[in-house]
Amino acid sequence: MGAGAEDPIPSSSPAFATPARPFRLPRGHAPPTKTSILPILLPPATLRPVAFRTFTRKHNLTISSSALQTLAVFIGKNCGSGWREEGLAEKALDEVAKIWKRAGGGVIVEEGKGASLKVILQTLESGMSGGRVVAGKGNSQDGPGRTSSLGVDAGRMDTSNDHSQGSLTMRAGDMDEDESKLSFHPRHWLKVVDAFDLPRLTYNVDKKYFEALKSKPTLFPPPSRKSALFRDRYNLVYQRLLRNESFQSSLGVAGMPSLQRSSSNLGMQQSYKLTPIANLLGRSGTSHLLLGLLSISPTGDLSLVDLTGTVALDLSHARMIPEDGAWFAPGMIVLVDGIYEEEEMVQGSLLGGNHGVGGAIGGHFVGVSICGPPCERRDISLGTGSRQASGDVSSSGGFGWVDFLGTGSERAQGARMRRLQEKCLRGVPESTESTARLKVAILNEVNLDNMKTLDALRKVFSTYNDLALSERPQTFILIGNFVQKAIINGGGRAGSIEYKEYFDSLAVVLSDFPALLQHSTFVFVPGDNDPWASSFSTGAATTIPRQPIPELFTSRIRRAFDTANSELDRSQTSEPAGDALWTSNPARLSWFGPVHDIAIFRDDISGRLRRTAINTRPDEDESNDAMQETLDEATNDAVSVAPELEQPSGTKSNGTSPAASMARKLVKTILDQGTMSPFPLQLRPVLWDHASAVQLYPLPTALVLADAEAAPFCMTYEGCHVMNPGRLLPQGDVQAVKWIEFDVLRNRGRVKEERY
Incomplete structure (x- = not known):
């Protein structure tokens, strides 16, 4: 009875079917009050201002119309009539936005953009009471170190139809437990991405975002895909150009008639303004800045093309910016500053009958200066230039949510992969050899039909085989052409047998170094002379991207790796077995997801640029204008050349060696264009449905x-480290072998040379 007297709720008679000992509440806690919600029908247009304020202004997200409709139904059902007065809708939408970003969703809130909105709402609904999100009932909690039942890693999130059966089970607090089961050997996080496995992305001009192509790729696409190839390139360069500070107009700055720059840093910065070609009509004698594609018209004259029209181009008096610092060839997108001159007899001219949008306009455009579109650094493109205090990457102003390689986006996987990288390297001592196990040996033009090549390979392999295990490269990249001539073409069965014998001889050389086969990954990238593409190209430029070398010719090499791995007991180590991977050309190597992205492309691109580049006659009396100063300074600040290229002998007046000048010119041309193949399709054919694989954005x-025709170099331009191994056997030196050793963590390579 004493205990019953202390009960705040006394026992009732058994006739009322109440328990003799009722459920007690802790002292100081009042019984919970149940709040009922009366659902309402909430129109999406009414919810739009609140959703815009929460998703766009607060979280830098864009919400689609279908997602807005889904959220309107959710808010009307769970928040009721108090969605606006009590602020229930804004709090619920804020929680949805936080969960969406943690789940690896894209910058556009839409079903299937990296996360499932329906699953998020279903899970959040189970944790709401009275229109409010109740802590501890399945909802997430803010703050570092707190658990979240909805914090889903994008790489683990299931987007199938079984979300409701508990696919959202990974918690942020369980991250360390899951990572403890992973392998912390660096080579375990190496992934070779085939060009045909890369996500096929296109830039949507309306949404200002990348979206995946839904059509199935084919080798025989409709003709519209060909025009889409160049249109996508133009849109990509155009949006990149508008993000450049030189093309962003500020308040109080009027459009400039010509390219000028304030002489003082304290002065008002003046911006450049692009003019569509179609808007040149009726503006004869005025100066403009055009962005377009260099092309050859049916009459054989040089012309400039953009999405609005075509104009004849006169570059006889134009100067290149920087002077002799880049190539400009048909197929490239360039900036041309000049004056439009309309023909006197427009109606009677050849081009006068095809005016307006989409056609060639009359007259011609006299170029004063020509340059490539400014390059954009990787961190600016991804929006990772500024990091928050928590270490998260800001998604504003970049494409950090886009998964360009299929290994996870920077926003979803970047922080986790950097944490894994630190764990993988935690046991490595901090010294000059600390990154030795993250080095890559790159060998180019490995002609197996040359017996001296096998001797050179034996020298390179023996050099690394004599080193300690921690000092050997973990990856060897062997790049073709693996034969000097396309012997497969017209060779019939004898040609195939001969080609296979070359790889069999390479397998014999590799078998002499089992330690390298057991602890390294060998990547083989084909050239234009390798099968089967050479069967149709007769040694000329093949279509890109091109398939890997068929397994028919590589069986002996695979057998050599299997034999070497069988001799090593791996029960006591987490190191993956050595492997040989045959990939496409071009290809991508990824370390730790989006942290390290290495693009590989085999092509004699410098020779093609020299053959097709246009020549202009610079005006010797013209003074150095603002655009020349701006781009020269940007190039000098952005480019750093490896010491191997700075040779005192044979240097120019500015102290730069011819090899370094050629390397600068090649690197700036390719990276400014943002593509590995800035040529017309008749010079370098590209598969229309896989054109995004050759993009460098x-x-x-x-x-x-x-490039076998260029000297070896290592150079950094706008944060991208560009390397050319040259030839494995330099021409004119029969006793030397050259290759590049690349340090992944330091993102630096150096040319190595040995005598044999």
Whole structure:
């Protein structure tokens, strides 16, 4: 009875079917009050201002119309009539936005954009009471170190139809527990991405965002895909150009008639303004800045093309900016500053009958200066230039949510992968050899039909085989052409047998170094002379991207790796077995997801640029204008050349060696264009449905531009480290072998040379 007297709720008679000992509440807690919600029908247009304020202004997200409709139904059902007066809708939408970003969703809130909005709402609904999100009932909690039942990693999130059965089970607090089960060997996080496996992305001008192509790729697409190839390139360069500070107009600054820059840093910065070609009509004698594609008209004259029209181009008096610092060839997108001159007899001219949008306009455009579109750094493209205090990457102003390689976006996987990288390297001592196990040996033009090549490979492999395990490269990249001539073409069965024998001889050389096969990954990238593309190209430029070398010719090499791995007991180590991977050309290598992105492309691109580049006659009396100063300064600040290229002998007047000048010119041309193949399709054919595989946007962390006709170099431009291994056997030196050793963590390479 004493205990019953202390009860705040006394027992009732058994006739009322109440328990003798009722459920007690802790002292100081009042019984919970149940709040009922009367659902309402909330129109999406009424909810739009609150959703815009929460998603766009607060979280830098864009909400689609279908997602707004879904949220309107959710708010009307769970928040009722108090959605606006009591602020229930804004709090619920804020929670949805936080969960969406943690779940790896894209910058556009839409079903299937990296996360499932329906699953998020279903899980959040179970944790709401009275229109409010109740802590501890399945909802997330803000603040570092707190658990969140909705914090889903994008790489683990299931987007199938079984979301409601508990696919959202990964918690932020369980991250360390899950990562403890992973392998912390660096080579485990190496992924070779085939060009045909890359996400096929296109830039949507209306949404200002990248979206995946839903059509199935084919080798025989409709003709509209060809025009879409160049249109996508133009839109990509155009949006990149408008993000440049030189093309962003500020308040109080009027459009400038010509390219000028304030002489004082304290002065008002003046911006450049682009003019569509169609808007040149009726504006004869005025100066404009055009962005367009260099092309050859049916009459054989040089012309400039954009999305609005075509105009004849006169570059006889134009000067290149920077002077002799880049190539300009048909197929490239360029900036041309000049004066439009309309023909006197427009109606009687050849081009006078095809005016307006989409056609060639009369007259011609006299170029004063020509340059490539300014390059954009990787961190600016991804929006990772500024990080928050918590370490999260801001998604504003970039494409950090886009998964360009299929390994996870920077926003969804970047922080986690950097944490894994630190764990993988935690046991490595901090010394000059601390990154030795993250080095890559890059060998180009490995002609197996030359017996001296096998001797050179044996020298390179023996050099690394004599080193300690921690000092050997974890990856060897062997790049073709693996034969000097396209012997497969017209060779019939004998040609195939001969080609396979070359790889069999390489397998014999590799078998002499089992330690390298057991602890390294070998990546093989084909050239234009390798099968089967050479069967149809007769040694000329093949279509890109091109498939890997068929397994028919590589069986002996795979057998050599299997034999070497079988001799090593891996029960006591987490290191993955050595492997040989045959990939496409071009290809991508990814370390730790989006942290390290290495692009590889085999092409004699410098020779093609020299053959097709246009020549202009610079005006010797013209003074150095503002655009020349701006781009020269930007180039000098952005480019850093490896010491191997700075040779005192044979240098120019400015102290730069011819090899370094050629390297600067090649690197600036390719990276400014943002593509590995800035040529017309008749010079370098590109598969229309896989054109996004040759794009260089955003810039990779490193680019292997394997050009056998150019001297070896290592150079950094706008944060992208570009390397050219040159030839494995330099021409004119029969006793030397050259290759590049690339340090992944430091993002630096150096040319190595050995005598044998």
